[in-house]
Amino acid sequence: MTTPTTSTHPSHSGQAVEPAAAVEARSIADIRSAVLQARRRGLPVAVRSTGHGSLVSPDGAMLISTSSMTGVDLDPDRRIARVRPGARWSDVIAAAELYGLAPMSGDTPSVGVVGYTFGGGVGWLARPYGYGADNLVSAQLVTADGELVRAAAEEHPDLYWAIRGGGGNFGIATELEIRLAPVSRVIAGVAYADIDRAAEALQWFGDHAAELPSTFTVAPRLLRTSPLPQHAGPVLAVGAVYAGDLDSAATAFSGLHAMIGAPLYDDFAVRRYSGIAVPGTRPQGFEMYRELSDGLIKTAVDSVIDEDGGNALEFRHWGGATAQPAPGAGPVGHRDVPFSIKIDGGPEVVAALAPTATGGKFLNFLADPTQTRRAYRMHDWYRLREVKRRWDPDNIFRINHNIPPA
Ligand SMILES: Cc1cc2nc3c(=O)[nH]c(=O)nc-3n(C[C@H](O)[C@H](O)[C@H](O)COP(=O)(O)OP(=O)(O)OC[C@H]3O[C@@H](n4cnc5c(N)ncnc54)[C@H](O)[C@@H]3O)c2cc1C
The missing domain is CATH 3.30.43.10 (Uridine Diphospho-n-acetylenolpyruvylglucosamine Reductase, domain 2)
Incomplete structure (x- = not known):
């Protein structure tokens, strides 16, 4: 020390x-x-x-x-990983892969397990298996009094509820127990299409996303600059991961083909979970939507074409297990809202996309901590503030997305 x-x-x-x-x-x-x-x-x-x-x-x-406190222990029979507080997702993915298992990690393996999980945690396995927070079995924490406590369904249930989405407000985690999914191989990749196809593709996505199987997650991105050497300028890049039975994949992918037609290029392949390389988008802004209106789609597409617009916009559909929480699930997210856009662009781009948004946020994609309250439904926010008063009445854990004590 x-x-x-x-x-x-x-x-x-x-x-x-x-x-x-x-x-x-x-x-x-x-x-x-x-x-x-x-x-x-x-x-x-x-x-x-x-x-x-x-x-x-x-x-x-x-x-x-906590970055020196790394290490992961696996219990493959129970499909549980015990994770120390300096571990990154890459550590858990590597350990789990040996047993044909995978964690509910996000798009970037270098992200820390605790911060991600306490902030909700959405990744390619969220639609089939729930948020990272939904798969938190227990946590050991040092509280604001310096006590070491365990939070689980049967021990300090109020604390256990709050940490599954309430961020780092309630103590310093020294170990997490997380559930793993029986996933080893997936079909993953990115399909690129001409930007002229983007509006039609996003309309299809808005109309049909709810019909896609929960094992299939699609993330259409509008990029100002194509990474393809043969295609300069703006491009539609649709990332997708299929984590279901490989024999049934063709049905899921037929939806993707209906959406974008013949791609300029795609790199879909059967890969190990550790081999998924579908890039994410920097969330300078993040908005949620009940529907993708024609006006919203036009604003979004124009944004990556206009000179002063955004660098990248990433659409996501939620649903699946994220919309069907188990009884007693934590406060994470606005689970009934089906769409979101992550915005890599300045304040004017974010403002242009805001009018039809719900105003709800996802904690891990919330760049402005003064808006923390918007990550929760109102009654969950007040409950979080009560739990905060019990476990950290002096708000010593406030250098974060802060939840003030009630
Ligand atoms: C490149 C990139 C990609 C991302 N992709 C995704 C994604 O796909 N899905 C998603 O949901 N999120 C994603 N995120 C957001 C990420 O999950 C959050 O920023 C998360 O807080 C990062 O945790 P960390 O430990 O790596 O960071 P840190 O900066 O070390 O920690 C962030 C916060 O987490 C809390 N925290 C960390 N460790 C502890 C601990 N031991 N005890 C209590 N609280 C703790 C604290 O409040 C701390 O301020 C991404 C972020 C980046 C930068």
Whole structure:
């Protein structure tokens, strides 16, 4: 454990920040002692594993890094992984693959398991198996009092409910138990089509996404710059992952063909789960929609063609298991809303796409932490604030998407 009193650290934005103290934790004891020290000194606590989601500056805080506490233990019979707080998805994917299993990870394996899971966690297996948070079986946490507690269905159920979508507000996780899916091979890739085809393809997507099997996840992206050497300029790039029975894949893919026609190029192939290489989109903005109207589609397509528009817009359909939570599921997401757009573009692009949006957010794609409340339904927000009051009444865990105590 190290505790420099002045030291500069790169933030997510690349700017140097000065925490009051910084601890590279190597054990649970290090985390507990850092939390207690922060309390004695009246400091807020910032937690960091990879730094991928550190949106709030830890200036003047006790910054606790868990990045050295890596490691994953697998119980293949129970399909459970026990994950330490510095582990990234790549660690879990590699361990699970040996047993024909896969975690509910996202589009980027270098993302940390804890931050992703506590923020909801949506990836290619969310439609068949639920959010990352839905597959959290238990967590061991150091609380704001420096106590070590376990949160699970039968132990501290209020805390267990809150961490499955409430972010890092309730304690510092020292270990997670997560469920794995019996998935080893998938069909995955990207199909590219001329941008002139984009409006028709997105209309098809808006009309027919609900009919696609839950094992099939499609993400049409509008890109300002085509990555294809033979095709310059804007392009439609439809990423898709099929995680069902391979013998039934043709039916799912017939939908994709109806959507885009003959592609300029595609790289669909049967791949290991670890071999999925469908890129994501930087969420400078994120909006959710009940339907994809013609006006919204036109605004979106124009945006990547216009000189001052966005770099990339990624459409997603939700549904499947994300819309059918088990009883007692956590507060994550607006599960009844079928579509979203991740927006890699400036404020004017985000504003142009906002008028028909629901206003709801997904915590992991929320770049503006002042809008945290919008990630929840109203009654879940008030319940989260009650749980926060019980477990962190002084709000020491506030360097995050903060939920203030009731
Ligand atoms: C390139 C990229 C791709 C992404 N793709 C997806 C995706 O496909 N799906 C998706 O859902 N999200 C995605 N995200 C969002 C990502 O899940 C969140 O940013 C997440 O918070 C990152 O967690 P981290 O541990 O890597 O980052 P960190 O910056 O280390 O942590 C982020 C936050 O997580 C909390 N946290 C981290 N560790 C702990 C801990 N031990 N105890 C308690 N709280 C903790 C803290 O609040 C912390 O501020 C992506 C992000 C990036 C940068």
